[in-house]
Amino acid sequence: MNQKFQTFKKSISGKKVAVIGIGISNTPLIKFLIKLGANVTAFDKKSKGQLEEVYDELEALGVSFSLGDHYLSNISHEIIFKTPGMRYDIPELLEAREKGSTVTSEMEVFFELCPAPIIAVTGSDGKTTTTTLIHKILKQEGYHCWLGGNIGTPLLSEIENIKENHKVVLELSSFQLHTMRTSPDVAVITNITPNHLDVHKSMEEYIDAKKNIFLHQSKSGKLVINFDNAITRDFEKEAVGAVVMFSRQNGLERGVFIQDQSICVNMDGSTHKAMDVADIILPGMHNVENYMAATGAVWGLAGAESIKKVAGTFTGVEHRIELVRELNGIKFYNSSIDSSPNRTMATLNTFNQKVILIAGGKDKNIPYDEIGEALVNNVKCLILIGPTGSKIKKALEDEVQRSGKGKDIPVFICSTYEQVVKTAYSNAVSGDIILLSPASTSFDMFKNFEERGKVYKGIVKGL
Known part of the structure; x- marks a missing residue:
């Protein structure tokens, strides 16, 4: 009881x-x-x-x-x-x-009452996929698992059904963490980049909110952080429990790293292979990082066989580089989850060709300067909508002026999603990719990114 x-x-x-x-x-x-x-x-x-x-x-x-x-x-x-x-x-x-x-809040009370070990994930990008991966790997290993937080079922109403031998996996936003005074048994931070600065008063406050995922851990807790992200790498000195670093870009003696095209783990002084990078069917190197974060979280609870099984079967989460349809040789992708410039930049790098990009939405008061180079290098036509459309357009123009590249990229400003899809389609030819990756939140026009993605998919399927 x-x-x-x-x-x-x-x-x-x-x-x-x-x-x-x-x-x-x-x-x-x-x-x-x-x-x-x-x-x-x-x-x-x-x-x-x-x-x-x-x-x-x-x-x-x-x-x-x-x-x-x-x-x-x-x-x-x-x-x-x-x-x-x-x-x-x-x-x-x-x-x-x-x-x-x-x-x-519901989440604060849930943490107080939950009898099962909690693994929680936060970050500016990749947290939904990483949370889902952890849940799937633990289920593959045979655990009774609950998925909640920003995804899955609201779990406080299920508290009577959660047992001590179960596992709870949560995705937590900075909003949920802002006033938390309890931390999970295993905390994962995928990365931190500027985000939600329309709600948080400063970047420092945003970072401080994220840190609550590990600051209240005991010595038996575990913190999994991204070595390649300067902000998260710096958290090691504040950690109370064990720290597991993961890195796609740097060789590590301990933690989760890539060696000979394999994801390897060293937490006990010896190196173990979790899987080959080629085993992952989700596209994009950012998803390799998501698997590395998930591996760091589950290592010791699940074996390499379960991790590899999920890698070879998991095709992704809805609204995350989701293939909607192919029409007359043109592929339409929905990545409505991409609510920040960093997410869109990572998604653009997933494709090995230039795409027709649909972007724009609510302004979170975050900088868009860095997206300019990604647009010049990865976009053949830019379709913009919403308040951030002008910021994205300026980022492109500034990069064109700086680099001299991308002068031929046409830019269209639209006011409805029907107009967005039709404009993109009319500028596409067979072999092209049309990608919704807004680099902005959805709240100027929709309840959430899921509704935005569903509206987009509905229009695309109706062509």
Whole structure:
């Protein structure tokens, strides 16, 4: 029996609880809290009409609501679950704390109650694929595994079903980590580059949020970090537990590294081969790095046979360099997950030919200067949409002026995704690749990158 959960169950019964945000993850949370006997009020900027059937479903369970533009004006509940993307220091939450409210999140409570070992992954790029790989490798090894965090099922509502001998694998964003004071048993940081600076006040705050994934580990914990990334490499000196470095670009005496075209591991003074790089069917060297990070996380729990089996069968996660269709010799790819310039640069390097690139979206106040060289070297036609379109266009123009290359790359500015796809298709010939890799978040037009990818795929399939 999970004694921590039993104590939590008793403590929350009858309490006035606020849940901010009525979305994919918070709807199961609200139902779970109602089941435990809490008096729940759901807060959301949306109206009753916008929430549609979700409102009716939750109202039938006895949930109260605070909706609309001033939805947080009367928040003063005993316990407040904030949505991950909301800053902890907004005036309404600061005032609620002063009045005695406890402000927490689903993930913070899950960490407190979870009886099973937790492996968690964060990073600016590659965290979803790496998390998925770890989950698949552990399942291949025979463990009962749970997948959650930013992907999979919201796990707090499943806490009664998670046992001590299970494994939990989580993808965690900087938003989820920002106020965390508990760290997982195994922490993985794929890399850190500028990201989410529209929410975080500075790059330093963004880095500090990421560091919470390992700062609260015990000496028995393990931290897996990217040696090739200057920011993550520097975390070694702050680690409490064991540190495992992985490197695709440098030879390491210990850690996870490439030797004779094989991914090798040395954690005990002797070198073991995990698999050949050629065993990985996912395209791109960035995916080799994802496998190296995953290998570092599971080594000691899973053997080389399970790692190699997954490498030879896993074809990728939806919206990540996903082949949508081939029409008249033109291949359409969907990589809507690419919400930063770094991700798009890595995706462009996956292909051995120049592509027709669709990019642009919400501006996160991050620099786009570095993408210019990748555009000049890897793009034959550029289709732009959204607020960051002008930044991406300027990055291309600056690189053309600097290098003298890429003067013949046509640039089109579009206002709808229908126009984007049609413009790309009309400028393509047989043998071309059309790639959606936005280098920006989706929130200017869509709920999330998944919706953006689905809309794109729907239009492409309708051609």
